[in-house]
Amino acid sequence: MAKEIPYKIYLEENEMPDSWYNVRADMKNKPAPLLNPGTHQPMTAAELGGVFCDDLVAQELDDTTAYIPIPDEIRSFYRMYRPSPLVRAYCLEEKLQTPAKIYYKFEGNNTSGSHKLNSAIAQAYYAKKQGLKGVTTETGAGQWGTALSMACAYLGLDCKVFMVKVSYEQKPFRREVMRTYGASVTPSPSPDTAIGRRILAEHPGTTGSLGCAISEAVEAATTNEGYRYVLGSVLNQVLLHQSVIGLETKAALDKYGIKPDIIIGCAGGGSNLGGLISPFMGEKLRGEADYQIIAIEPASCPSFTRGRFAYDFADTGMICPLAKMYTLGSNFIPSPNHAGGLRYHGMSPILSQLYHDGLMEARSVEQTSVFKAAEQFARVEGILPAPESAHAIRAAIDEAIKCKETGEEKTIVFGLTGTGYFDMVAYEKFHNGEMSDYIPTDEELEASFAKLPKVD
Amino acid sequence: MAKEIPYKIYLEENEMPDSWYNVRADMKNKPAPLLNPGTHQPMTAAELGGVFCDDLVAQELDDTTAYIPIPDEIRSFYRMYRPSPLVRAYCLEEKLQTPAKIYYKFEGNNTSGSHKLNSAIAQAYYAKKQGLKGVTTETGAGQWGTALSMACAYLGLDCKVFMVKVSYEQKPFRREVMRTYGASVTPSPSPDTAIGRRILAEHPGTTGSLGCAISEAVEAATTNEGYRYVLGSVLNQVLLHQSVIGLETKAALDKYGIKPDIIIGCAGGGSNLGGLISPFMGEKLRGEADYQIIAIEPASCPSFTRGRFAYDFADTGMICPLAKMYTLGSNFIPSPNHAGGLRYHGMSPILSQLYHDGLMEARSVEQTSVFKAAEQFARVEGILPAPESAHAIRAAIDEAIKCKETGEEKTIVFGLTGTGYFDMVAYEKFHNGEMSDYIPTDEELEASFAKLPKVD
Numbered sequence: 025m026a027k028e029i030p031y032k033i034y035l036e037e038n039e040m041p042d043s044w045y046n047v048r049a050d051m052k053n054k055p056a057p058l059l060n061p062g063t064h065q066p067m068t069a070a071e072l073g074g075v076f077c078d079d080l081v082a083q084e085l086d087d088t089t090a091y092i093p094i095p096d097e098i099r100s101f102y103r104m105y106r107p108s109p110l111v112r113a114y115c116l117e118e119k120l121q122t123p124a125k126i127y128y129k130f131e132g133n134n135t136s137g138s139h140k141l142n143s144a145i146a147q148a149y150y151a152k153k154q155g156l157k158g159v160t161t162e163t164g165a166g167q168w169g170t171a172l173s174m175a176c177a178y179l180g181l182d183c184k185v186f187m188v189k190v191s192y193e194q195k196p197f198r199r200e201v202m203r204t205y206g207a208s209v210t211p212s213p214s215p216d217t218a219i220g221r222r223i224l225a226e227h228p229g230t231t232g233s234l235g236c237a238i239s240e241a242v243e244a245a246t247t248n249e250g251y252r253y254v255l256g257s258v259l260n261q262v263l264l265h266q267s268v269i270g271l272e273t274k275a276a277l278d279k280y281g282i283k284p285d286i287i288i289g290c291a292g293g294g295s296n297l298g299g300l301i302s303p304f305m306g307e308k309l310r311g312e313a314d315y316q317i318i319a320i321e322p323a324s325c326p327s328f329t330r331g332r333f334a335y336d337f338a339d340t341g342m343i344c345p346l347a348k349m350y351t352l353g354s355n356f357i358p359s360p361n362h363a364g365g366l367r368y369h370g371m372s373p374i375l376s377q378l379y380h381d382g383l384m385e386a387r388s389v390e391q392t393s394v395f396k397a398a399e400q401f402a403r404v405e406g407i408l409p410a411p412e413s414a415h416a417i418r419a420a421i422d423e424a425i426k427c428k429e430t431g432e433e434k435t436i437v438f439g440l441t442g443t444g445y446f447d448m449v450a451y452e453k454f455h456n457g458e459m460s461d462y463i464p465t466d467e468e469l470e471a472s473f474a475k476l477p478k479v480d
Numbered sequence: 481m482a483k484e485i486p487y488k489i490y491l492e493e494n495e496m497p498d499s500w501y502n503v504r505a506d507m508k509n510k511p512a513p514l515l516n517p518g519t520h521q522p523m524t525a526a527e528l529g530g531v532f533c534d535d536l537v538a539q540e541l542d543d544t545t546a547y548i549p550i551p552d553e554i555r556s557f558y559r560m561y562r563p564s565p566l567v568r569a570y571c572l573e574e575k576l577q578t579p580a581k582i583y584y585k586f587e588g589n590n591t592s593g594s595h596k597l598n599s600a601i602a603q604a605y606y607a608k609k610q611g612l613k614g615v616t617t618e619t620g621a622g623q624w625g626t627a628l629s630m631a632c633a634y635l636g637l638d639c640k641v642f643m644v645k646v647s648y649e650q651k652p653f654r655r656e657v658m659r660t661y662g663a664s665v666t667p668s669p670s671p672d673t674a675i676g677r678r679i680l681a682e683h684p685g686t687t688g689s690l691g692c693a694i695s696e697a698v699e700a701a702t703t704n705e706g707y708r709y710v711l712g713s714v715l716n717q718v719l720l721h722q723s724v725i726g727l728e729t730k731a732a733l734d735k736y737g738i739k740p741d742i743i744i745g746c747a748g749g750g751s752n753l754g755g756l757i758s759p760f761m762g763e764k765l766r767g768e769a770d771y772q773i774i775a776i777e778p779a780s781c782p783s784f785t786r787g788r789f790a791y792d793f794a795d796t797g798m799i800c801p802l803a804k805m806y807t808l809g810s811n812f813i814p815s816p817n818h819a820g821g822l823r824y825h826g827m828s829p830i831l832s833q834l835y836h837d838g839l840m841e842a843r844s845v846e847q848t849s850v851f852k853a854a855e856q857f858a859r860v861e862g863i864l865p866a867p868e869s870a871h872a873i874r875a876a877i878d879e880a881i882k883c884k885e886t887g888e889e890k891t892i893v894f895g896l897t898g899t900g901y902f903d904m905v906a907y908e909k910f911h912n913g914e915m916s917d918y919i920p921t922d923e924e925l926e927a928s929f930a931k932l933p934k935v936d
Contacts, residue, residue, distance in 0.1 A: 030493045031559040037486045103487040104571065104862045115560065115634070133589045135864040135899070177859040178571070197653075197904035203911050204858055402660055403633040406560045408591040443591070445901040448653035455659050 032109040033276040040107050041271040042094055044264045046083075047302045048374060049090035050309040053381055055260065055373035056348035058084075059335060064479055067345050074246055075253050076261075079150040083261040090306075092264065094146075101145045101178060102268070105134035110276040111440075115404040117424070124427035126420060127284070128440040129273045129300065130407065135201070136171035138410065138442030139296050140256050143265035144171035147254040148179050157250035158182025162212065162237030164191055165365040166198030167410075167442060168256030173205035184251070186212040186240045190231035190360075198446050212237035219243050219341040233357050234368055239341025257293025258338065258347070258372050266299020273437065274303045284315060286423055288438040290415035291319040291328065291386070292365050294372030300439040301384070308383060317384040319375065320415040322394070323463045325358040327351060327371045328379055328386035330469060335479040336370055346477060349376040352464075353472030359462035363391060363450035364411030389418045390461040395454040397421050398444070410442040411450055488565040489732040496563050497727040498550055500720045502539075503758045504830060505546035506765040509837055511716065511829035512804035514540075515791060520935055523801050531698060532717075533708050535606040539717040546762075548720065550602075557601045557634060558724070561590035566732040567896075571860040573880070580883035582876055583740070584896040585729045585756065586863065591657070592627035594866065594898030595752050596712050599721035600627035603710040604635050613706035614638025618668065618693030620647055621821040622654030623866075623898060624712030629661035640707070642668040642696045646687035646816075654902050668693035675699050675797040689813050690824055695797025713749025714794065714803070714828050722755025729893065730759045740771060742879055744894040746871035747775040747784065747842070748821050750828030756895040757840070764839060773840040775831065776871040778850075779919045781814040783807060783827045784835055784842035786925060791935040792826055802933060805832040808920075809928030815918035819847060819906035820867030845874045846917040851910040853877050854900070866898040867906055 048054055057066040072081040083092065094102075113126040131139035151159050158181050163169025169185040176183035185207050192199060192211035199209050212232045213220040217240045223230060230236075238255070245253035256262065277284065287304055289297035297319050307313040321328055327350045337354040338344040351370040358367045371379075378384050391411070398414035400421070401407070409417060416438040427434050444451065453459045504510055513522040528537040539548065550558075569582040587595035607615050614637050619625025625641040632639035641663050648655060648667035655665050668688045669676040673696045679686060686692075694711070701709035712718065733740065743760055745753035753775050763769040777784055783806045793810040794800035807826040814823045827835075834840050847867070854870035856877070857863070865873060872894040883890050900907065909915045 032493070034490050037488070135858065135862055135901075137901075174862060178862070196908070197901070200904040200908045200911065201864060201901075204855055204864060204907055206859065399660055402591065403630075403662065406591055406630060406634070408657060408660060445591075445593075445653070445657075448656040451660055452652070452656045455656065 035107040043091040048087035058345035122424040132443035138167040140171035144175040148175035173207035177205040183207040188232040235340030238339035257295040263298035267302040269299040491563040499547035504543035514801035578880040588899040594623040596627035600631040604631035629663035633661040639663040644688040691796030694795035713751040719754035723758040725755040
């Protein structure tokens with residue numbers, strides 16, 4: 025008596041989750057605490073409060089409360105673009121002639137073009153609640169900066185974005201979107217901060233990096249009265265907010281009695297993957313169900329598959345707390361050929377711990393094969409995916425082809441984090457055969473690991 | 481006992497319309513027939529069949545059948561991105577402090593970024609059904625070309641797009657989206673057609689126009705075996721396909737017992753406006769209900785408000801049939817300052833007749849005020865609108881402000897045709913104060929009218 029499954033499963037607005045789910049509550053091995061970069065002692069709430077808003081500090085440190093209510097104001101904002109659809113990829117299945125059933129949770133139907141908005145509005149809300157003037161942040165590919173600009177415009181908060189210089193120059197359109205939402209956008213490194221000035225003096229021709237932009241944004245937050253810093257990935261609080269993705273996915277699947285076999289997400293800092301898998305991982309941790317969970321990362325920035333599980337700096341300027349995570353070293357910068365996001369050197373401490381404990385897998389994929397999957401997907405499913413999201417598509421297609429070979433009717437769910445409308449330069453390179461598959465050498469990685477901080 | 485109205489009214493997939501509605505069936509004064517440009521006699525089905533597919537010719541000429549079933553294959557494709565949401569603009573209402581209730585039908589949640597996909601898939605489907613190899617078309621701002629590329633990729637049809645040269649150069653990203661979907665994209669005027677060569681010889685430095693690209697696409701269709709020409713607006717068949725917008729809008733409103741007072745749409749060639757208003761206009765024509773229906777056009781290309789109701793060429797090359805419509809003259813080209821679409825010299829013959837008969841109103845708006853409305857809307861409703869759609873937003877805001885002044889609780893419905901992600905150059909000009917409000921002079925228009933063909 026299975027109901028016929030529509031192309032798009034939309035929850036009703038009153039079926040949207042009213043709490044976020046905090047997967048740490050169900051983890052036996054909790055993620056290691058952030059450490060003070062000077063003393064190597066766990067960061068206290070008071071220390072973190074200089075950088076982050078108070079409510080967010082509380083969420084960052086809370087590893088026991090399983091459900092944290094979503095404030096009404098945030099739920100109102102969510103209703104502007106959520107619930108997002110869980111799409112049955114009927115057309116892709118037919119194209120692949122696979123017995124697998126493929127679903128994707130599509131987070132791209134909002135102007136930020138990605139799932140980043142789910143945490144941006146939460147972080148902006150708590151800043152507003154604390155009576156702050158504004159927030160600072162960094163952005164690379166631009167999704168996070170756009171999302172934060174949108175959230176701040178909605179709440180009437182000031183928003184200062186440090187944008188990696190190479191993106192600022194190559195992605196003027198993302199910059200203009202942020203300006204439309206009233207944000208100030210500064211190319212990083214900039215002369216506006218002490219760290220920016222130092223980096224500019226040491227590397228005059230630099231086009232910037234995410235780690236450097238983070239350092240500048242943190243400095244701007246801590247030296248401007250009434251500002252705090254916000255970050256779009258990696259942090260525990262971000263995974264908490266992003267759990268709305270997984271909770272909606274699970275509610276939509278449950279509505280039709282569907283149990284996934286495989287859950288796939290792309291992983292840069294871990295915000296999408298962590299959010300998507302949280303409730304499923306919770307069931308797994310509690311022994312209620314089992315799922316094959318797969319993180320997909322770029323072969324050019326392979327934190328999970330080739331990184332070290334160690335304490336490292338979150339930023340190049342080394343002013344942020346140390347986090348224990350899979351890392352390529354805070355000095356690692358992926359090849360300039362690398363397209364899109366997923367270029368962060370580290371990985372969410374929560375996901376790092378889960379991976380370390382064998383609760384999930386990780387694979388790396390090369391970018392031309394990722395773009396091939398993106399194009400194939402676009403042509404049959406309509407949506408032109410972000411390069412980041414296309415990593416998950418690559419893996420989903422690979423799994424579906426395996427099912428074709430074995431005849432297994434597996435149910436595959438993947439996260440389609442966003443759209444690629446601002447990534448057409450990368451698509452153009454792909455069309456013109458100018459895209460390469462650079463992979464860091466072992467020597468490069470060893471040299472980067474040698475600079476990891478020594479923590480007992 | 482009114483149900484509480486959600487932010488977004490989504491129909492179920494099984495509530496989607498199974499037929500298009502043909503408003504001509506209820507019109508007492510039918511739109512005037514297309515004329516052969518040589519003989520000035522009504523175009524026969526046989527003559528039109530050289531340019532358009534047979535089924536589309538039948539739809540073009542049928543002014544008596546009220547409901548035409550939507551083939552299953554098209555309905556399957558629609559389910560990939562439809563039903564589109566009817567959104568209650570709660571946040572905009574609150575921002576404006578208006579007693580008006582504002583709804584918008586949002587057609588931008590697909591990769592073409594607009595409603596154009598609704599007719600693209602229909603036209604591509606009938607071409608495929610007829611066993612053709614492919615289709616040709618023109619595109620200006622790029623939405624239509626993108627939509628057609630998506631539809632052709634899905635069906636495995638070849639797609640040749642002539643893109644106005646200035647757009648081809650200034651909008652490389654749109655071009656790459658089309659390439660992602662496998663279309664060939666040629667800057668127009670091109671040396672590939674006789675008309676292109678003639679125009680290049682006469683105007684060596686020209687950056688092209690929509691009228692010229694139409695001429696090239698028609699020539700390419702009629703001189704290549706197995707091809708037909710397709711057009712994204714103006715034609716009766718296009719308004720028929722786009723009626724899915726209005727039918728869904730009406731079904732969503734009916735579900736909650738909502739009766740609109742004012743219906744607003746932007747108008748270039750009329751595809752969105754015609755589709756949105758069709759079922760409401762049908763009720764009005766049958767005397768079952770009354771609505772205030774308002775077309776909004778750019779002051780820089782004001783076909784309704786300053787054009788002539790006369791037979792004119794659809795294209796610059798004067799090879800297309802003559803259509804009776806509100807027109808600025810087929811030689812009219814809007815100022816280079818004009819951003820986005822809505823730059824066509826003529827208007828749908830159906831809408832022209834309805835306007836001529838006093839069944840709807842038209843207003844023109846200037847583009848800086850349009851971008852102000854776009855920015856205001858983006859900041860409170862999240863969605864960054866296409867410049868075209870923002871014309872309707874401008875008028876909806878103006879009407880809502882009037883309601884605030886009078887205290888009237890009118891219900892306003894407008895069409896939000898698409899997103900502005902590929903229009904950031906225009907937004908940048910707006911942010912930098914480089915956007916102007918050029919309006920054609922009476923002398924310019926008179927000079928253009930003087931070249932209208934003489935038809936008895």
